[in-house]
Amino acid sequence: MPTTALSELLNRRLELAGLSQKELAEKVAVTPGRISQIMGGERPGESLLEKICEVLHIPEEMLLNAEIRQIVPGVALDPFEQMVLGLNDLSDEQQDGLLAVYASYTGRSSLRNAATYRKVRDSSGGDDG
Structure with a gap:
């Protein structure tokens, strides 16, 4: 399986x-083989991704951002977009409202970036662990 931006970041x-990789596998309670698959380019399920992020002390959005850049070159969430998309108490529509205002000031394609982010997030593989 080809190496992806996600596996390179990990x-x-x-x-x-x-x-x-073996130590990471132990910390997230999966087999070393599963970690090897992820490092080889296979996308983990949402709960495993959350565990990996916790162990490696990185925001999940950073991993998703790496994957978005792999799928759609040139698209990257900036820190404000990452923060807004991480506000789980807000609906997608409320997040889009904030991003629309932000985009009007910055000229960024924040709504398109958010749609790409959600597409990647929602198409994650099976739920590991």
């Missing part, structure tokens, strides 16, 4: 954390 974060 590999870098593992190195920074000083963890092996």
Whole structure:
């Protein structure tokens, strides 16, 4: 399976954390083989992705942002867009309202970026662990 932006980011974060794939597997309660699949380019399910993010101390949006760039080159969420999309108490429509105002000031394609983010988020693989 080809390496993806997501797996490259995970590999870098593992190195920074000083963890092996086996150690990560133990911390997130999956087999080393499952971690190997993810590092090889397979997307983890939402709950496993959350566990990996927690262990590696990185916001989930950073991982999704890496995957969005892989799928749609040139699309990347900036910190404000990541923050708004992380406000789980808001509906998609409320988030879009905030992003529309932001886009009017910055000229960014925030609503298109949000739609891409949601498409990637909602198309995540089966729910691991």
